Amino acid sequence: MGEKITSYMVAKRAGVSQSAVSRVFKPGSSVSEKTARKVRKAAEELGYRPNTLARAMASGRSRIIGLVVAYFENQFYPEAIEKLANTLQANDYHVLMFMSWDETEAPETVINDLLDYQVDGIIAASVGVTDVLTKRCEAAGIPVMLFNRHQNDDKLSAVTSDNFTGGRKLAEFLVRGGHERIAHVAGWDGASTQRDREAGFLSGLAAHGMTLFARSCGNFHRDQAQEAARVLLRAEERPDAIFVSNDHMAFAVMDVIRSEFKLRIPEDISIVGYDDVAMSEWPCFDLTTVRQPTNRMAEETVRILLQMIENEESLPCRIALDGPLVVRGSARLPVDE
Amino acid sequence: MGEKITSYMVAKRAGVSQSAVSRVFKPGSSVSEKTARKVRKAAEELGYRPNTLARAMASGRSRIIGLVVAYFENQFYPEAIEKLANTLQANDYHVLMFMSWDETEAPETVINDLLDYQVDGIIAASVGVTDVLTKRCEAAGIPVMLFNRHQNDDKLSAVTSDNFTGGRKLAEFLVRGGHERIAHVAGWDGASTQRDREAGFLSGLAAHGMTLFARSCGNFHRDQAQEAARVLLRAEERPDAIFVSNDHMAFAVMDVIRSEFKLRIPEDISIVGYDDVAMSEWPCFDLTTVRQPTNRMAEETVRILLQMIENEESLPCRIALDGPLVVRGSARLPVDE
């Protein structure tokens, strides 16, 4: 038991050379149908499967993609990762997970691990993707894709949803709903998603001659979002609508509104979020939000990454996919229609 | 840029042999402090890092653990995976993710992928871990750990929480709360967690001369759990308490109770769950449940797995960790204390 079947063994049994075996298992190689059959038969009988690691060694391609993630707290990430992993698997790649858990120590450690494993490419879905990562990977010639974020550096490819437009849609929606004191619970300002969503939202307000009534920061964390909500609600004059930068924080805000302030949603105050994670649809939240097209984002991310891997000199590209406004019950509806 | 630094280069620069370099980077090898310093200096200057894949080839150990997961829908799994990944990383192992997404096709495909990558060990956290997986891995000599499940086969190591006792605690608690018509929304009967929790629960009821008032199956899926809840609530006589097999389904049940039947929790009906995922603490759920000690489960899982990897012939072992009852507001409290 447990003895390794190598391509040599298969070769011997099939009465061919090891190279022949190798070729049979490498799509697109030149082998006659006759030897292919012999080899496949022998392989079958022996239970042979090519050793991926040896392949990686010899060919210089590991077919491993490093996936860097920070926190699963926000349901959006598990959902996205699941889709990324599936899409990669469908393309014969696999995901090596790197949790950059300790934000301080992580960058260096994670990057080293990543490079040590000779990953063919990297998908960064973590919030705190530092320049260090991207710099060193570039130096090592490893393509990097940013998922759900982008950086100023335009040599970096990134896939996001169209956060600006999404923010704008939300603003439009709230304005049309007749809200007059519209506040914002922001995420971490260092994140492009935050900046884009807020910018879009503000531009949407501005288009109707409005400005933000109040702003408070939740840094994408549940507890901080709750605190941010408390600040807004304790104010002399309360907002009548809040745009929370992502659904995950929106749930926190809703909890504070209902449990602590005993207010009703949307009668007393409207809430809108961003992401449309699975939970947003649950009756207890019923959250109006903008959907991130996770499936397409994952597909595009993988497509571009694989392209960069195969085609050394493909140009960096940034994609922002449109996501629809999903109207549910957490915000007062526009009356005029 | 991008040129590979090999141990040979470091060796040449340091004026030693390649073996020396290799030894310096392998803990526990015999090297003099002097050469170690020379090598480290040269390595530093060249930016050398050992190639993990080559290492794996040469040593036969990939330091990769295959993690098989099925669905992230249930928040418990992302939480667990995060902890498993972190614990493994802390031990210099990494996680290769295998999503067994298509339940029908998956087994064979996933197993093959797993074996092809020469993983050193496997953690199965998926619901549908078939015998096929465990059989083939055993044949290939790869240790397998079952996480949050066990199988009858006692050659398999498994880490779970003590589901029987947990179920029993919940029964005790509901009985002491004066409930008289206690129902159960079950998960998938094929899962050991389901069977153990239910058995414990029933034994707890029996200890007080009670039996289950009604039972309905949700198969661990949200929509089926909702349907199961509807069945229970549409009955002529409604239960006054429901034990739902995991928190994820409990949320679904709560939603149905409140949104569709306009009942109050816990005034009209008590709900208890199992897992204590992060969301259970949220005010909108405030779910009484049994905590799965995820951290310790992850630690034990990794500990045992690494032990099995290093020690060929370590005996299989099954661990069931105790988890506390977490009393919150979703179930009527016992009055007698």
Add this chain to the structure above:
DNA sequence: TCATTTTTTGCATGCGCAGTCAAAATGTCA
């Protein structure tokens, strides 16, 4: 100081496969 033990070192080999190259087999056309 020399003989003996212990530690350190380098050499050589192999992990399992991919890919290069030249030789062999097959096919084509006149």
Add this chain to the structure above:
DNA sequence: TGACATTTTGACTGCGCATGCAAAAAATGA
């Protein structure tokens, strides 16, 4: 049938490192 183009094949080498082994160096003891 022979001369040539085309496809298929096998020998060989290398990917980057770990490791057994024997030689060299250092440490120890008398």
